[in-house]
Amino acid sequence: MRGASHDQNGQLAFLRYAHEHLEDLVCGNGWETEFPRDVWVLRRLGMEGTGARLRFDRIAQPWLREPAKRFVHWRLSIGRSVNQAVVDILALNRFSGFLADPRVAAGGLAAVDRKVLERYLADLATDPRSTLTRSRDVSSLNAFFNAVRRHGWDDTLPASATYYPEDFPRPDKRLPRALAEQVMAQVEQPANLDRWHNPESRLLTLVLMRCGLRVGDACNLAFDCIVRDADGAAYLRYLNRKMKREALVPIDEEVEGEITAQQRRVLERWPDGSRWLFPAPRMNPDGTRPLTTHSYRGQLAVWLERCEVRDEHGRPVHLTPHQWRHTFGTRLINRDVPQEVVRVLLDHSSGEMTAHYARLHDTTVRRHWERARNVNIKGESVTVDPAGPLAEATWAKQRLCRATQALPNGYCGLPVQKTCPHANACLTCPMFITTPEFLPQHREQRQQLLQIVSAAAARGQARVVEMNRQVLGNLEQIITTLEADPEQPEATADAS
Structure with a gap:
């Protein structure tokens, strides 16, 4: 069935299932029977939910294959x-290929010294794979060398066979790969969600989008995954397999109801x-x-x-399930949810990863700030040079002002160390910026001021x-200037 579409690849499923069980009966189970083989089938080792095979037959050197x-x-x-085991084996496979090169021709672990490892680092530097992948290779090899020495698997390994922290390729820090809101609006449409051909995958998609789980954790949700607090609020309990700990995330009524319906479907199909x-x-x-991540990705x-x-641009969208996790975190930050709360909801072990989402939000806000037209009470534009020597400091002051001195219709540009002498008369204050x-808000205040002036004039209150x-004159200047901004056509349209 190689090359068949995802909807067609289950025709031989039962035969494959029966063949696997017959094979297990013939080959036996447990480490005693599996360890001597050069290809390990993990289900025979009691590891449920995986069909992975660990291949050592691609390590050419017997003296390297055994350790x-x-x-x-x-x-x-x-x-x-298991994923870590796969990464380890791939790293050892590549290292085996390097050692088999005639220019290296290592005849045993005794030949793997620091000089050989430095040559391998130079070889990795020309590898087209990502920096992160190459860094994982180095990490796995270093763990392997340390384990060989610690457990005495081969006493000939030189003490110099080790990598130091500065040897690891440094990956670039990347911003989260959140999906554009235009894309999210399409995938979140109820009509599109109803296009799933099975309710299980529809629910799984909702969980990924609204709870921010990793796809592997979502596929391995336990049957009884809903817990409640003292107030009766529902939470989704899952195993964070990356951190090897249980975690909780609040869920809404729709997701809770869909989970309950899914539990009924499971019991109908599997009464036990x-x-x-x-x-x-x-x-x-x-x-x-459990459902495999490969199966869900295909669906x-x-x-x-x-x-x-x-x-x-009108091009078909190809997204990964993990991008919904990035989108979940980015949306929370953009809604001013405290970073520590976002960290807890995503179950990050530290604030460093969560800080990526905060940096993205800060970058977005600053870009809009630099492009926006800032106007003072005289209707004059306040220019900001993004490349100027004070750009970083000016943005820091703006962030502080927005956080501590935000007004209902603008921001105070006065340094926070100074005391404002104008006492709520911001529209007559030279430090006011909008x-x-x-x-x-300006249009609404103008209307209110016109009514106040008319009423005061009628009463003779000069x-x-x-x-x-x-104040009304300053407000008129502000509105006129802002409405004339060519980059804000919607503002002019609202005024008509």
Whole structure:
């Protein structure tokens, strides 16, 4: 069935399932039978929910293959993930290929000294793979060398065979890959969500978008995954497999209701129950296997094509489930949710990762600030040079003013160390600055001032009329200047 579409690849599912179980009966289970083999089938080792095979047959040197198997066995035994084991083996495979090069021709671990490792670093530097992937290779090899020495698997390994912190390739710090709101508006449409051909994948998509889970954690949700607090509010309980700990995230009534409906569907198909909220729909007659991320990704690609989701240029959108996690975090930051709260909701181990979302928000706000037209009480534009020597300091002051001295219709440009002498008369204050985003408030205040001036004139209150006419004059200048901004056509339209 190679090359078949996702909707067609289940025709031989039961035969594959039966073949696997017959194979297991013939080959046996457990480490005693699996360790001597050069290809490990993880389900025979009691690791549920994975069909992964760990291949050591691609390590050409027998003297490297044996300690490599002991290393991976040890890593799995202490609770490292299958994904980590795969990364370790890939790193050892590449290192094996390097050692087999005639220019290196290492005949044993005794030949793997610091000089050889430096040559391998130079070889990695020309590798077209990403910096992060190359850094993982170095990390896995270093862990391997340390384990060989610590456990005495080969006493000939030189003490100099190690990598130092400065040897690791430094990946660039990337901003979150949040999806554009135009794309999110399409994938969140109820009509498009209803285009899923099965309710399980529709629910899984809702969980990813609204809860910010990693796709692997979402696919492995337990059947009983809803817990409640003392107030009766519902939370989704899941295992953060990256951090190896349980975590909670609040859910809305719609997601809670959909989960309850999914639990009923699972019990209807598997009356004896399943430990998973999303059991694999195929090759799973007893309900013991969870849905795989590979299966969901395939369904996702078909669904996006079915919904004809397009980007701002009209091109078909290809997204990954993890981008919904980035979007979840970015939306929270953009709504001014405290960074520590976002960290807890995403279950980050530290604030460093969450800070990426805050940096994205800060970058976005600053870009709009630099492009916006800032106007003082005389209707004069206050220019900001983004490349000027005071740009960074000016933006820091603006952020502080927005946080501590925000007004209902603008911002105070006075340094916070000074005391304002104008006492709530901001529209007569030379330090007052405003932007087009406050046009609705300015227009509303103008209308109120006109009514006050008219009423005061009718009562003969000349002083009140004089005071408010000064404010009204400044307000008229501000509105006129802001409405004339060519980059804000919607403001002019609102005024008509």
